[in-house]
Amino acid sequence: MKPTDIACVQPRLKVLGREQALAIHTAALEILEKTGFRMEHRGALEMLAGAGCTVMDGNRLTMPCYLPEQALACAPRSITLYDQQGRKAMPLVNGNCFYGTGSDATFTLDLEDGRRRRTVRQDIVHFARLVDGLENMAFAMSMANPRDVPVEDIYIHAFAAMLTNTNKPIVFIADSGRDIAVIHELAALVAGGEKELAKKPFILNYSEAISPLRFPVNVMEKLLFCAQKRIPLCLPSGSNAGGGAPVTLAGALALGIAENLVGLVVHQLAGKGAPFLFGPNVSVLDMKSTVVSYGCPEWSLTQAALADMRDELYGLPTWAYAGASDSKTMDAQAGAEAMFSIVTAMLSRSNLIHDVGFLEYGSTSCLEMVAMADELVSMSRHFVKGVPVTEQTLALEAVERVAAGDPGAIFLTDDHTFDHFMEAQFLPNLLDRSRYDAWEKAGSPDLYRRCNGKVKRILARHAVETKPDVVLKEIDRIVGRP
Amino acid sequence: METLGALKEAVIKGDIQKSTTETGKALEAGVAPQDILSQGLIGAMDEVGERFAKGLMFVPQMLRSAKTMQECVGLLKPHFEEGAVVAAGKVLIGSVKGDLHDIGKNLVAMMMEGAGFTITDLGVDVSPEGFVEKVREVEPDILGMSALLSTTMPAMRETVQALESAGLRDKVKIMIGGAPVTEEYARQIAADAYAPDAGSAIAEARRLLEV
Numbered sequence: 001m002k003p004t005d006i007a008c009v010q011p012r013l014k015v016l017g018r019e020q021a022l023a024i025h026t027a028a029l030e031i032l033e034k035t036g037f038r039m040e041h042r043g044a045l046e047m048l049a050g051a052g053c054t055v056m057d058g059n060r061l062t063m064p065c066y067l068p069e070q071a072l073a074c075a076p077r078s079i080t081l082y083d084q085q086g087r088k089a090m091p092l093v094n095g096n097c098f099y100g101t102g103s104d105a106t107f108t109l110d111l112e113d114g115r116r117r118r119t120v121r122q123d124i125v126h127f128a129r130l131v132d133g134l135e136n137m138a139f140a141m142s143m144a145n146p147r148d149v150p151v152e153d154i155y156i157h158a159f160a161a162m163l164t165n166t167n168k169p170i171v172f173i174a175d176s177g178r179d180i181a182v183i184h185e186l187a188a189l190v191a192g193g194e195k196e197l198a199k200k201p202f203i204l205n206y207s208e209a210i211s212p213l214r215f216p217v218n219v220m221e222k223l224l225f226c227a228q229k230r231i232p233l234c235l236p237s238g239s240n241a242g243g244g245a246p247v248t249l250a251g252a253l254a255l256g257i258a259e260n261l262v263g264l265v266v267h268q269l270a271g272k273g274a275p276f277l278f279g280p281n282v283s284v285l286d287m288k289s290t291v292v293s294y295g296c297p298e299w300s301l302t303q304a305a306l307a308d309m310r311d312e313l314y315g316l317p318t319w320a321y322a323g324a325s326d327s328k329t330m331d332a333q334a335g336a337e338a339m340f341s342i343v344t345a346m347l348s349r350s351n352l353i354h355d356v357g358f359l360e361y362g363s364t365s366c367l368e369m370v371a372m373a374d375e376l377v378s379m380s381r382h383f384v385k386g387v388p389v390t391e392q393t394l395a396l397e398a399v400e401r402v403a404a405g406d407p408g409a410i411f412l413t414d415d416h417t418f419d420h421f422m423e424a425q426f427l428p429n430l431l432d433r434s435r436y437d438a439w440e441k442a443g444s445p446d447l448y449r450r451c452n453g454k455v456k457r458i459l460a461r462h463a464v465e466t467k468p469d470v471v472l473k474e475i476d477r478i479v480g481r482p
Numbered sequence: 483m484e485t486l487g488a489l490k491e492a493v494i495k496g497d498i499q500k501s502t503t504e505t506g507k508a509l510e511a512g513v514a515p516q517d518i519l520s521q522g523l524i525g526a527m528d529e530v531g532e533r534f535a536k537g538l539m540f541v542p543q544m545l546r547s548a549k550t551m552q553e554c555v556g557l558l559k560p561h562f563e564e565g566a567v568v569a570a571g572k573v574l575i576g577s578v579k580g581d582l583h584d585i586g587k588n589l590v591a592m593m594m595e596g597a598g599f600t601i602t603d604l605g606v607d608v609s610p611e612g613f614v615e616k617v618r619e620v621e622p623d624i625l626g627m628s629a630l631l632s633t634t635m636p637a638m639r640e641t642v643q644a645l646e647s648a649g650l651r652d653k654v655k656i657m658i659g660g661a662p663v664t665e666e667y668a669r670q671i672a673a674d675a676y677a678p679d680a681g682s683a684i685a686e687a688r689r690l691l692e693v
Contacts, residue, residue, distance in 0.1 A: 216582050
């Protein structure tokens with residue numbers, strides 16, 4: 001075989017064997033069949049009872065194992081999110097990885113003075129524009145629960161702020177069936193109609209059941225809405241180890257998967273073949289502070305396990321997190337934790353990876369952290385490309401030219417270097433490799449300051465493709481509607 | 483007192499069996515129930531609280547100690563006259579209207595119970611009227627409210643207002659907490675205290691009641 005025919009191994013993290021995957025799946029089914037769950041939405045309960053679930057008492061149901069298996073067989077194996085211009089942006093299938101920001105931060109670190117303060121609507125504008133201008137950020141989430149908008153319409157305002165400041169796909173939050181309908185109306189307006197939106201969705205709803213095994217009315221309203229409108233949705237519960245779920249990861253995964261399966265069953269009953277992004281959030285409850293950790297190795301491990309279960313069993317694209325930290329500032333801890341989750345999520349081939357740019361266990365958002373993570377994603381992408389081995393990359397001719405050439409011949413002047421260095425090397429932008437003197441002369445900027453500079457440049461210079469005036473006016477009208 | 487030393491140690495370790503045995507032994511030996519309670523059990527829990535604050539103990543260990551203490555208190559109860567046990571204070575607690583999350587609230591309730599407070603837990607999704615009714619009935623020293631969501635947080639303000647309308651606001655101290663809740667918000671809605679976590683909830687409660 002000629003070297004050109006050698007397939008390139010792409011590094012891949014595997015954390016579960018088939019037997020382990022099957023055992024966790026079986027445990028999830030057993031939870032549903034024996035323990036059951038609480039379905040507080042009347043319509044969903046009746047739907048489940050009609051499909052074969054047993055009503056134990058009141059709103060407590062058990063589910064026969066064939067229902068999840070049927071639902072898994074019905075749900076699409078790939079979900080494609082489009083950008084707001086209708087271009088294919090995120091094919092969530094196989095091992096494709098896409099990174100983006102998170103939602104609902106109470107605080108943010110101010111871009112000017114670095115202080116932690118309550119988030120406002122303008123922060124959503126900044127994060128959306130930044131995401132729009134960063135190559136490795138594929139989708140936007142709000143990164144803020146703004147204090148300066150009416151709280152009952154907080155998610156409508158957040159969504160509208162994102163709509164007008166990015167053209168990338170949006171993962172959005174809603175409170176109930178009421179505001180999700182308004183958000184859907186706004187999205188349909190941008191897409192050019194409900195049908196167009198369903199055909200080329202640029203939005204995905206993030207909802208949460210409550211662990212353990214509780215499905216509130218408002219959560220199911222959103223799920224049913226998405227199933228009927230064929231808007232992609234995910235339903236990760238907070239089955240965090242030691243918090244909403246058992247402290248051991250296998251048990252927490254089984255519980256989180258069981259909860260996801262309930263959501264999936266209702267979803268597929270309401271809209272067979274509608275897109276459902278699979279996966280629970282399984283982090284840990286910290287045993288000292290009782291916060292849910294955003295920088296722990298366990299969350300990375302459970303989503304790697306989920307990716308293995310996708311490959312072994314489920315086939316559905318997965319929900320994941322990365323690029324966040326428990327640290328209160330963008331310090332070394334933040335960098336270490338962000339990189340750990342970013343590179344492992346990519347090596348695990350998780351599909352939709354959110355929460356990039358969070359500090360303080362998800363309570364504080366940070367623009368500079370998003371900029372840093374963008375570079376770390378780029379670094380990781382370089383790593384997972386592996387080591388392509390071809391005639392070109394073995395470069396025997398270049399070796400011969402330099403070794404046998406004129407005195408003074410060096411690789412740096414060889415054509416092979418000129419032709420290949422751009423893809424052969426990771427070329428950092430924010431990570432500093434400058435010589436000491438140059439760095440000192442530039443004012444000895446640390447990574448936080450360099451990221452701050454990059455964020456400010458993007459916010460000042462990056463032009464977001466504008467939407468037609470008539471659309472913008474209509475967005476304002478709908479948001480301002482009483 | 484050597485007997486109580488062994489009891490304290492067993493409570494700190496969360497050894498329920500040893501603790502109840504030691505409590506029984508102390509009673510048999512004629513130690514006053516009030517001494518067993520204050521020097522043995524509450525003394526042990528104070529030590530647990532200190533160790534936890536220093537990062538030497540973890541939450542599940544602390545909760546086990548609290549549970550151990552409750553088991554021992556159960557053994558002491560028949561030896562007290564009705565109402566003779568002095569609790570640190572009466573606390574009414576619940577997650578506010580529209581909020582179905584309860585892990586944080588439960589943790590606060592359990593830890594406060596371990597610290598000697600008497601807890602009435604109203605569960606989740608408690609309406610302002612529900613809180614008002616129970617405040618009237620239970621007459622707590624402190625009302626604790628929890629919210630995990632920004633969208634349910636306004637129910638805290640509604641509850642404070644409902645207590646005012648019912649003429650009960652000055653009968654009870656109000657303490658709030660939960661992920662989106664801040665010190666500033668507590669001030670805005672005229673709550674008496676904000677606690678960022680369960681440990682601070684105990685400290686704040688003690689400060690409010692001066693115990």
